[in-house]
Amino acid sequence: xxxKCRILMVITILAVSLAACSPAAEESTGDQVNLILAAYTxxxxxxxxxxxxxxxxxxxxxxxxxxxxxxxxxxxxxxxAIVEGFEADxxxxxxxxxxxxxxxxxxITHDWKTVENQGIVTTSIVSLAVREGxxxxxxxxxxxxxxxxxxxxxxxxxxxxxxxxVLAIYGAALRGEIDGVPADDADAAFTFLTQVLQNVSVMxxxxxxxxxxxxxxxxxxxxxxxxxxxxxxxxxxxxxxxIPSSTILIQNPVAVVDASVEKxxxxxxxxxxxxxxxxxEAQEIFAQYGLRVVNxxxxxxTEAEYPPVNDLFTVDYFxxxxxxxxxxxxxxxxxxxxxxxxxxxxQ
Amino acid sequence: MNPAVIQGGRKTxxxxxxxxxxxxxxxxxxxxVPLIVIVEDGFREGLSGLVHQISLPIAQxxxxxxxxxxxxxxxxxxxxxxxxxxxxxxxxxxxxxxLNAIVDLPLSIPTLVTGVMLVMLYGPQSALGxxxxxxxxxxxxxxxxxxxxxxxxxxxxxxxRTIQPVLMNLDLSQEEAAATLGAKPWYTFRSVVLxxxxxxxxxxxxxxxxxxxxxxxxxxxxAGNIPLKTQTAAVYVLGAVESENRLGAxxxxxxxxxxxxxxxxxxxxxxxxxxxxYEN
Numbered sequence: 001x002x003x004k005c006r007i008l009m010v011i012t013i014l015a016v017s018l019a020a021c022s023p024a025a026e027e028s029t030g031d032q033v034n035l036i037l038a039a040y041t042x043x044x045x046x047x048x049x050x051x052x053x054x055x056x057x058x059x060x061x062x063x064x065x066x067x068x069x070x071x072x073x074x075x076x077x078x079x080x081a082i083v084e085g086f087e088a089d090x091x092x093x094x095x096x097x098x099x100x101x102x103x104x105x106x107x108i109t110h111d112w113k114t115v116e117n118q119g120i121v122t123t124s125i126v127s128l129a130v131r132e133g134x135x136x137x138x139x140x141x142x143x144x145x146x147x148x149x150x151x152x153x154x155x156x157x158x159x160x161x162x163x164x165x166v167l168a169i170y171g172a173a174l175r176g177e178i179d180g181v182p183a184d185d186a187d188a189a190f191t192f193l194t195q196v197l198q199n200v201s202v203m204x205x206x207x208x209x210x211x212x213x214x215x216x217x218x219x220x221x222x223x224x225x226x227x228x229x230x231x232x233x234x235x236x237x238x239x240x241x242x243i244p245s246s247t248i249l250i251q252n253p254v255a256v257v258d259a260s261v262e263k264x265x266x267x268x269x270x271x272x273x274x275x276x277x278x279x280x281e282a283q284e285i286f287a288q289y290g291l292r293v294v295n296x297x298x299x300x301x302t303e304a305e306y307p308p309v310n311d312l313f314t315v316d317y318f319x320x321x322x323x324x325x326x327x328x329x330x331x332x333x334x335x336x337x338x339x340x341x342x343x344x345x346x347q
Numbered sequence: 348m349n350p351a352v353i354q355g356g357r358k359t360x361x362x363x364x365x366x367x368x369x370x371x372x373x374x375x376x377x378x379x380v381p382l383i384v385i386v387e388d389g390f391r392e393g394l395s396g397l398v399h400q401i402s403l404p405i406a407q408x409x410x411x412x413x414x415x416x417x418x419x420x421x422x423x424x425x426x427x428x429x430x431x432x433x434x435x436x437x438x439x440x441x442x443x444x445x446l447n448a449i450v451d452l453p454l455s456i457p458t459l460v461t462g463v464m465l466v467m468l469y470g471p472q473s474a475l476g477x478x479x480x481x482x483x484x485x486x487x488x489x490x491x492x493x494x495x496x497x498x499x500x501x502x503x504x505x506x507x508r509t510i511q512p513v514l515m516n517l518d519l520s521q522e523e524a525a526a527t528l529g530a531k532p533w534y535t536f537r538s539v540v541l542x543x544x545x546x547x548x549x550x551x552x553x554x555x556x557x558x559x560x561x562x563x564x565x566x567x568x569x570a571g572n573i574p575l576k577t578q579t580a581a582v583y584v585l586g587a588v589e590s591e592n593r594l595g596a597x598x599x600x601x602x603x604x605x606x607x608x609x610x611x612x613x614x615x616x617x618x619x620x621x622x623x624x625y626e627n
Contacts, residue, residue, distance in 0.1 A: 157586030217472025343575040
């Protein structure tokens with residue numbers, strides 16, 4: 001009885017003390033160095049090929065063996081994890097707003113836009129995936145409001161990809177690039193966005209979930225990253241890509257996290273890795289995985305696969321991410337008003 | 348005084364505490380503290396901030412959808428769970444042991460898998476789903492019926508498993524006596540069996556309701572998640588967390604928590620009153 005009691009006590013004390021202390025981070029020393037990469041999910045396969053190239057490069061340059069710890073999560077979730085204490089050395093995220101969050105938390109202290117191409121390592125565009133043979137005859141945004149069409153797009157509250165989608169639709173409408181919607185008419189653009197949202201039948205929590213549902217045969221059309229469509233087609237999917245005449249350029253940033261590299265002593269390594277992502281070797285691999293690359297020469301080589309867009313705009317058209325988060329995705333923002341109007345009638 | 352008695356007294360005193368302290372500490376650390384964090388966070392901007400978050404149309408709709416789908420599920424589950432338990436205890440038939448084992452299966456399948464399974468079965472791309480949708484006009488997946496079906500699946504064991512042991516202990520001779528006295532089977536069931544089964548039926552049903560209100564994994568796959576249409580409270584909470592609206596997440600969570608507490612306490616009260624009535 002007594003010994004049982006003691007065991008219980010000991011277990012309790014152990015459990016409490018275990019919870020109280022956290023393991024200390026190891027410093028990188030000697031011939032073995034470690035780099036923690038936190039990325040969004042889309043470029044996972046590309047990093048799987050780029051990392052071995054970088055390891056070989058670094059071994060040759062410095063004689064050090066680099067081991068990688070890789071984490072792939074939704075861009076927003078990844079960014080929040082870092083703010084809450086995940087010590088990633090390098091982040092590769094879907095949108096700038098997610099890097100800004102880390103910066104605002106004081107973990108990135110340098111101007112991360114000073115590296116090549118302002119820290120944007122790959123790009124893509126918002127495109128449409130349609131069924132084989134395009135049975136609904138979708139050629140541009142204006143076709144998305146036809147009666148009874150079933151559209152898949154993720155939820156902007158949980159998905160960076162969904163934000164890009166909303167920005168693409170609203171931006172194209174505002175720029176007067178959609179038939180029947182006059183340029184610079186905010187009310188008309190809002191109405192158009194509402195009409196498209198009325199046809200949305202499923203809102204998944206991430207872009208990947210959305211395209212997987214589409215692959216299961218659900219919906220007539222998915223609004224998504226161009227690279228998701230290209231990678232899907234590479235793996236044998238039969239859906240087709242439709243590039244709208246006007247769409248937004250998705251810009252994916254990379255950055256070194258100062259707080260982490262200071263703690264791990266990996267600044268030099270982390271900066272070298274970021275620089276390496278801009279080399280032709282790395283850019284070529286990104287291009288193989290459906291991404292529009294920023295290296296001019298490689299981009300020119302792959303132009304057949306990545307046709308130019310008639311009217312391509314960036315987040316700057318809206319005044320940058322700060323403005324977008326407030327005016328479009330804020331509590332009383334354009335998106336919330338549009339979805340309320342679109343789905344409120346349905347009841 | 349006899350020394351042995353004193354020693355014995357001390358011993359019980361000590362062992363009493365050595366079990367209580369770890370148990371209470373455990374409950375505090377693992378359950379109470381996380382709950383307090385939610386409550387504190389929900390009131391971060393006072394009562395008005397909390398009420399504002401709950402009364403946003405999208406949040407309100409999500410809460411109502413969650414409550415009515417869980418409520419409908421509980422009603423169906425209560426009736427069918429009772430029937431299943433009765434059949435499993437009172438009748439013999441081939442495959443009974445297998446059926447008995449299958450009852451618990453929903454608890455060990457990840458609910459996300461449950462969702463995927465249901466989409467494959469009832470989704471618009473499946474033969475069954477297409478038939479139901481085109482011929483009968485009933486959409487299950489990406490509509491509220493899908494939520495109810497998913498909740499039924501995941502909470503099926505709760506009613507069956509709370510009723511089964513009570514039914515097993517129920518003296519068969521009472522039913523036989525009633526039958527010999529000429530009572531019809533349904534009358535026997537209603538006046539002899541049902542009164543004893545009501546408390547476990549009630550607690551099993553409420554347990555399944557509480558479980559269903561918080562369900563995320565299966566629902567996020569089958570519901571369609573469209574705000575103001577098919578988005579449930581748990582999915583809304585995820586959206587709120589992910590879009591930096593922690594207050595909204597805590598406020599809605601807190602409301603669901605309060606509903607669960609009120610329901611569990613009501614169930615307790617009813618059960619106490621019932622026991623009192625049947626003691627006399």
